[in-house]
Amino acid sequence: MKISVVGTGYVGLVTGVCLAEIGHDVTCIDINENKVKLLNSGKSPIYEPGLEELMVKNIEEKRLGFTNDLEKGYHGAEVIYIAVGTPQKEDGSADLSFVEGVAKDIAAYLRNDTIVVVKSTVPVGTNEQVLNIINSLIDKKYYVSIVSNPEFLREGSAVKDTFNGDRIVIGFEDDIAGQVLEEVNKPFGIPIFKTDVRSSEMIKYASNAFLATKISFINEIANICEKLNANIEDVSKGMGLDQRIGQHFLNAGIGYGGSCFPKDTKALVQIAGENFYDFELLSSVIKVNSSQQLILLEKLRDRLGNLRGKQIALWGLAFKPNTDDMREAPSIAITRKLIEEGAQVLAYDPIAIDNAKHVLRKEVSYANSFTDAIKGADALLILTEWNEVKQFNLSEIHEYMAAPIIIDGRNCFELDEARKANVEYYSIGRPPITLGK
Ligand code: UDX
Numbered sequence: 001m002k003i004s005v006v007g008t009g010y011v012g013l014v015t016g017v018c019l020a021e022i023g024h025d026v027t028c029i030d031i032n033e034n035k036v037k038l039l040n041s042g043k044s045p046i047y048e049p050g051l052e053e054l055m056v057k058n059i060e061e062k063r064l065g066f067t068n069d070l071e072k073g074y075h076g077a078e079v080i081y082i083a084v085g086t087p088q089k090e091d092g093s094a095d096l097s098f099v100e101g102v103a104k105d106i107a108a109y110l111r112n113d114t115i116v117v118v119k120s121t122v123p124v125g126t127n128e129q130v131l132n133i134i135n136s137l138i139d140k141k142y143y144v145s146i147v148s149n150p151e152f153l154r155e156g157s158a159v160k161d162t163f164n165g166d167r168i169v170i171g172f173e174d175d176i177a178g179q180v181l182e183e184v185n186k187p188f189g190i191p192i193f194k195t196d197v198r199s200s201e202m203i204k205y206a207s208n209a210f211l212a213t214k215i216s217f218i219n220e221i222a223n224i225c226e227k228l229n230a231n232i233e234d235v236s237k238g239m240g241l242d243q244r245i246g247q248h249f250l251n252a253g254i255g256y257g258g259s260c261f262p263k264d265t266k267a268l269v270q271i272a273g274e275n276f277y278d279f280e281l282l283s284s285v286i287k288v289n290s291s292q293q294l295i296l297l298e299k300l301r302d303r304l305g306n307l308r309g310k311q312i313a314l315w316g317l318a319f320k321p322n323t324d325d326m327r328e329a330p331s332i333a334i335t336r337k338l339i340e341e342g343a344q345v346l347a348y349d350p351i352a353i354d355n356a357k358h359v360l361r362k363e364v365s366y367a368n369s370f371t372d373a374i375k376g377a378d379a380l381l382i383l384t385e386w387n388e389v390k391q392f393n394l395s396e397i398h399e400y401m402a403a404p405i406i407i408d409g410r411n412c413f414e415l416d417e418a419r420k421a422n423v424e425y426y427s428i429g430r431p432p433i434t435l436g437k
Pocket of ligand 1: 153155249252256261320
């Protein structure tokens with residue numbers, strides 16, 4: 001099938017590359033000329049395990065190309081995927097200007113009947129709007145149908161998720177378009193769930209809202225565990241054994257970040273509000289997440305008092321491991337607060353430092369390694385559970401730090417390990433380990 005994918009951000013690029021890998025003839029369109037050059041040379045602008053290898057392979061096998069020439073990009077496409085961003089507006093709602101812009105481009109360059117697939121996360125009703133924009137501009141010269149096909153991939157395992165996801169959701173009103181999309185996706189070998197367009201749009205928001213709710217829920221249980229001297233790790237495990245609850249997404253920490261949960265939860269509250277429904281539960285989930293991001297600072301102040309002049313090491317800046325993405329990372333709020341309170345911050349992240357420099361600019365100094373970051377530090381805050389962090393031998397901390405004080409926002413170590421290493425260890429939802437205890 002001849003497919004065009006518009007937008008080579010996270011979702012568009014992974015979608016385009018993976019559709020080529022299952023045998024489709026894919027052209028990815030992006031307006032950024034430099035990015036297109038980079039992509040055509042087989043280089044990925046984002047860090048994503050396995051992506052570049054697949055890109056190179058499919059470019060070589062001539063199933064994948066990138067262009068900023070719209071005429072060429074849309075030419076002959078039987079299916080067009082819209083995968084441009086829907087960033088958050090100031091009021092929390094989704095900014096649909098990129099999606100609408102693409103709809104206008106499609107109308108301008110369309111020369112045959114086509115199926116337009118909306119991959120971008122969009123409020124309920126947007127697919128209809130996209131179809132209306134196109135139809136109003138092409139004057140019924142061609143037959144266009146719309147299919148909603150939300151994306152559920154996780155950053156850091158996007159390629160793996162695309163081939164091993166739990167479901168592919170396609171929402172359509174036109175049965176032929178639905179069948180075509182089913183055929184397009186069949187080679188992935190993943191169960192396909194078919195529904196109407198509006199329900200499909202809602203499935204995406206509801207799924208992300210539910211997962212975010214699980215995280216805020218377990219974080220609050222962790223905070224209560226701390227007060228009651230219970231251990232959240234065991235509480236999560238014990239809860240997760242109930243299949244109705246499930247074991248995933250019950251890791252307590254410093255809250256969710258990234259490009260989806262913060263944006264999509266706010267958008268859903270906003271969509272509900274516009275329709276005169278107060279989504280109280282989700283509003284609380286968002287509020288809990290904001291406070292959870294700063295919980296390490298409370299622990300730090302409890303231990304060190306005033307932070308002015310204190311040297312604080314940060315391990316990890318990305319919103320989660322295996323990504324260089326800094327969007328909405330808890331590290332941003334934490335670092336800004338540390339600086340505001342007069343601390344000196346030395347940070348290390350194996351992948352996200354370059355992106356962090358754009359977000360945090362001069363506020364922070366950057367180290368060259370995990371050990372480099374803790375040299376002479378008064379305390380260490382762990383913000384991302386990178387494997388190198390989890391595998392670090394805690395006893396070595398003494399060689400580097402001014403005081404062996406660790407405040408772990410991701411529960412990377414067993415309490416016993418900390419006890420044996422003779423360090424002070426404060427984590428989330430677990431009893432503290434103080435020296436000699
Ligand atoms: C998420 C959804 O999982 C994906 O389906 C959707 O398409 C996009 O949003 P992503 O943002 O890549 O994917 O990351 P994910 O692995 O889901 O983690 C999101 C955030 O939640 C991270 O900050 C992570 O640290 C946090 N998290 C996750 C927890 O704090 N605890 C958990 O148990 C799980």
